[in-house]
Amino acid sequence: MRKDTLKHQGKRQQLAAVVAGKGITDEKVLDAIKKIPRHLFMDSSFEDHAYQDKAFPIAADQTISQPYTVAFQSEVLQVFKGATVLEIGTGSGYQTAVLCEMGAKVYSIERQQELFKKTRLFLGKIGYRPKYLAFGDGYKGLPEYAPFDRIIVTAGAPFVPKALLSQLKVGGRMVIPVGKNEQIMTLLERRSETEFEKTEFGQFRFVPLLEDKN
Numbered sequence: 001m002r003k004d005t006l007k008h009q010g011k012r013q014q015l016a017a018v019v020a021g022k023g024i025t026d027e028k029v030l031d032a033i034k035k036i037p038r039h040l041f042m043d044s045s046f047e048d049h050a051y052q053d054k055a056f057p058i059a060a061d062q063t064i065s066q067p068y069t070v071a072f073q074s075e076v077l078q079v080f081k082g083a084t085v086l087e088i089g090t091g092s093g094y095q096t097a098v099l100c101e102m103g104a105k106v107y108s109i110e111r112q113q114e115l116f117k118k119t120r121l122f123l124g125k126i127g128y129r130p131k132y133l134a135f136g137d138g139y140k141g142l143p144e145y146a147p148f149d150r151i152i153v154t155a156g157a158p159f160v161p162k163a164l165l166s167q168l169k170v171g172g173r174m175v176i177p178v179g180k181n182e183q184i185m186t187l188l189e190r191r192s193e194t195e196f197e198k199t200e201f202g203q204f205r206f207v208p209l210l211e212d213k214n
Contacts (some may be wrong), residue, residue, distance in 0.1 A: 002044060005038040011051035018053050019071045026075040032101035033067060040126060041092040060112040062207055064092040065154060068154065068202055073175050076187050076201070077150050081102050088138035089154035089209065093119040097128045106130035107145050109138045115121060138209055141167045149208065155209035156183040165196065177206045
């Protein structure tokens, strides 16, 4: 297992400052960025890039999201301690770790088998224990564990999956990037059984949310 050094920790402090400079104010989010060894989530040959504010390729043609994007989604989500959070797209596990660090009970789905196996082992090794990691189709969610306080989608969805809306508690928040090539970060707040309030933020770019095919 690679090490987490004082130098790495110093770089994380700088990264948190960069993210704060772009408008992130949630202390829990910034603390998570300061604490989580992002370089361990990436191939050792890319270690020098780990604390730059940019996305980077990982296994299975996926990416580890830009720290600012992770921070932005986490802040909009308004995670509270003990919140049940459904994450669609485990990926490298970095966002999963941020949510765990913020005190959430995380249920996460990944549809790339190679990535799922790797991330599941890795998160345990560095001390992050999501409630449940699933290999499966993010469009379907995890109805057996629903309803959730929060839902976060970490891949670009061409539309908002109905199954996910139905798994959100009344009073809950869902953050999802919606769109084909470029995505609009979208917040959906469930006001009642039938009503959702929508807020749109700026454009972001994500890898596509893939349907169940392996």
